[in-house]
Amino acid sequence: MDGDALRAALDQELTRFGEHAINASMTLIELDESAEPAIVTALSEHDWDVVVIGGGIRKPEPLLPLFEQVVNLVRRHAPKAAIAFNTSGGDSLEAAKRWL
Known part of the structure; x- marks a missing residue:
């Protein structure tokens, strides 16, 4: 996967939210090992209404333990937030709006 193209698509999705x-x-x-502290820091920055967990964590079977960890970190550090799942990096807005 082309990292620059992926980052451009994700930045476009953030623009759509705006x-x-x-x-x-x-x-x-x-x-x-930096994943958990980065997630905890992000979850602790605000009182989130919804957290979208992307397919890059959710879909690859070898990442199942990480996916479970992320869900539980959301429950612990953003307990009032709904949890949503996108189907691609291009529909995170729609995933979030289901819960907003």
């Missing part, structure tokens, strides 16, 4: 007057941020993680 066009709908929805404040949003995105946390990209490394698949190493």
Whole structure:
């Protein structure tokens, strides 16, 4: 996967949130020991209404333990937030809007 193209698509999705007057941020993680602290930091920055967990964490079967960890981190550090799932990086807005 082309990292620059992926980042451009994700940035475009953040722009779409802004066009709908929805404040949003995105946390990209490394698949190493820095993942959990990065997620906890992001979840602790605001009282989130919804957290969208992307397919890059959710879909690859080898990442199932990480996916479980992320869901439980959301429950612990953003307990009032709904949890939504996108089907691609291009429909995170729609996933979030289901719960807003």
